[in-house]
Amino acid sequence: MKRYALLVGVDEYHDDRILNLHCCSRDAQRTAFTLNDLLGFDEALALTQGVSTDKVMDQLHRFGRRIKSGDLFLFFFAGHGKTLSAKDQEPDQLFLLPQADAGLCQTAL
Secondary structure (H helix, E strand, O other): OOEEEEEEEOOOOOOOOOOOOOOHHHHHHHHHHHHHHHOOOOEEEEEOOOOOHHHHHHHHHHHHHHOOOOOEEEEEEEOOEEEEOOOOOOOOEEEEOOOOOOOHHHHOO
16 A cells, blocks of 8 residues: 655735735645655655645646555645535535635635
8 A cells, every 4th residue: 555645735825815824834844744754655745835726636636647546645735715605405615725816716626
């Protein structure tokens, strides 16, 4: 069994309506270090600079091509999120915000 992880940390948002954060990138980097160096993961990648929806999706697809049955994949996200209220009895929808320089529908995960 191989073990992989993608750790995303977003501190800076390019939208005045969303506050910047201060520790998300550091959390992703330190967690990647722990997984790689202390726990022996085959690959734990911290994505912390210039994070965008496209970059996250590219890395998810890259890992998806490598992962085999029985392997472990961990996805870690530190940054802002958004909840959209659902109608009727459906559950609310939860979104991760890897970037905030365009509309929610174009950039949320």
